[in-house]
Amino acid sequence: MSQHHHHEHGDSCGHDHHEHDENCHHHHEPPQEQQTGEAEKAVGKALTFIFTSMRFFMLVLLFFVIRSGYFTVESGQQVITFKFKEIMMHDGEGFIKDEGSVHLILPKPFGEVLKFSSAHTPQLVSSSSFWPSGVGQALGASAQAGDSTADLMMGNDGYVLTADQYLYHIKGHLTYRVVNPVRYYKSFYSTKLDAEEGDKRARQVLTNIIDRTLAFQSSKWSVDQAHYTRQNEFMQVCLDAIRKEVSALNLGIECDRFDIKPEDRKPIAQLSGSFTGVSRSITDANKRVSKAQEEKAKIISQARQDAYASEKDAEVFKSRLISSLKNRSEKFSAFLSVYDKKNPEKSILPLYMTSLSHALQNVENKFIISGSDDPNNQIRIKLSPFANEDKKGGK
Numbered sequence: 001m002s003q004h005h006h007h008e009h010g011d012s013c014g015h016d017h018h019e020h021d022e023n024c025h026h027h028h029e030p031p032q033e034q035q036t037g038e039a040e041k042a043v044g045k046a047l048t049f050i051f052t053s054m055r056f057f058m059l060v061l062l063f064f065v066i067r068s069g070y071f072t073v074e075s076g077q078q079v080i081t082f083k084f085k086e087i088m089m090h091d092g093e094g095f096i097k098d099e100g101s102v103h104l105i106l107p108k109p110f111g112e113v114l115k116f117s118s119a120h121t122p123q124l125v126s127s128s129s130f131w132p133s134g135v136g137q138a139l140g141a142s143a144q145a146g147d148s149t150a151d152l153m154m155g156n157d158g159y160v161l162t163a164d165q166y167l168y169h170i171k172g173h174l175t176y177r178v179v180n181p182v183r184y185y186k187s188f189y190s191t192k193l194d195a196e197e198g199d200k201r202a203r204q205v206l207t208n209i210i211d212r213t214l215a216f217q218s219s220k221w222s223v224d225q226a227h228y229t230r231q232n233e234f235m236q237v238c239l240d241a242i243r244k245e246v247s248a249l250n251l252g253i254e255c256d257r258f259d260i261k262p263e264d265r266k267p268i269a270q271l272s273g274s275f276t277g278v279s280r281s282i283t284d285a286n287k288r289v290s291k292a293q294e295e296k297a298k299i300i301s302q303a304r305q306d307a308y309a310s311e312k313d314a315e316v317f318k319s320r321l322i323s324s325l326k327n328r329s330e331k332f333s334a335f336l337s338v339y340d341k342k343n344p345e346k347s348i349l350p351l352y353m354t355s356l357s358h359a360l361q362n363v364e365n366k367f368i369i370s371g372s373d374d375p376n377n378q379i380r381i382k383l384s385p386f387a388n389e390d391k392k393g394g395k
Helices: 002-068 141-145 181-188 195-218 223-229 231-249 269-338 344-361 387-394
Strands: 070-072 077-083 102-104 111-117 123-127 167-170 172-178 253-259 265-267 366-369 380-383
Touching: 077 181, 111 172, 111 181, 111 195, 123 195, 167 195, 167 223, 172 195, 172 231, 181 195, 195 231, 195 253, 223 231, 231 253, 269 344
Parallel strands: none
Antiparallel strands: 070 102, 077 111, 123 172, 167 265, 172 253, 366 380
């Protein structure tokens, strides 16, 4: 009985405990749902923040991508643009030369911009291949002292050989412009689009062309003509040869001028004294020639002035003579109009009286003389006897 009762009690307790657990379970269920909702809200907020941040980041990234796609052609520049490593065309040309213009390009690495100096910007490249390697070779007091006795360093010092077998030091300077960036790019640039490296290759090529030209042209000219008497002509011949070779290579370059400055030409040190003496003599001779030319110009100028003055005097004399002859001609014509051939004395007498009147006006003392030719037997009657006394009284 007691066992059965205990079992029932146990069953009852177990039953009660089960119901208590169910009641407990139902009692704690609302807090768990609340926690899950709060977690979901937190996750939603986090995701919202992440997505908002990503959108903001994407907008900023898009702005910079678009901004990097715009570029302006600055003053003194011309530009080549690339799209997928291919040169883009602009108005039928592969480059942009409108300074200040704004253009759109794909961002890197899909698009690239390569800048060059404008076609109006001069650039300079120089060659010193034919110049001495040491500063001790420079002309100065040693040249005044005479020729150097030092050995000529054939492997170190550069020089050209002239047509008259002289060794001479020179430096050449070429002024050029990039007029076709596409040809310039294809000639000197690699796929890396390194502007510094490309310009370096261009200078190397131009330096080689200068060296070949100087060596060849110097071998055709005497040292006196090339560097003393016809320097400008020699430089022009070198420029024409350089232009021809650059044009044949189609480098996109225009050569403007070629210069060899006075300080960039000199003989080798072993002949510097001799050349200095010759140069001094040439300078003195040129001064004398210049002075003689000045004197010649002065003499010619004075002769022209004298000739001009003589010509003016001749014109005045001519004018006066013509006027005098014209007056005489008019008087003679007037006389002929009244001349009576049948009675010439009648026509000549008025003319005689008029001439006599004019002559007497210029005579101070007038006399009437008898017809005798013997002065001792002549009778002279003075007309206006008081003429002299009147003049004295007037004085």
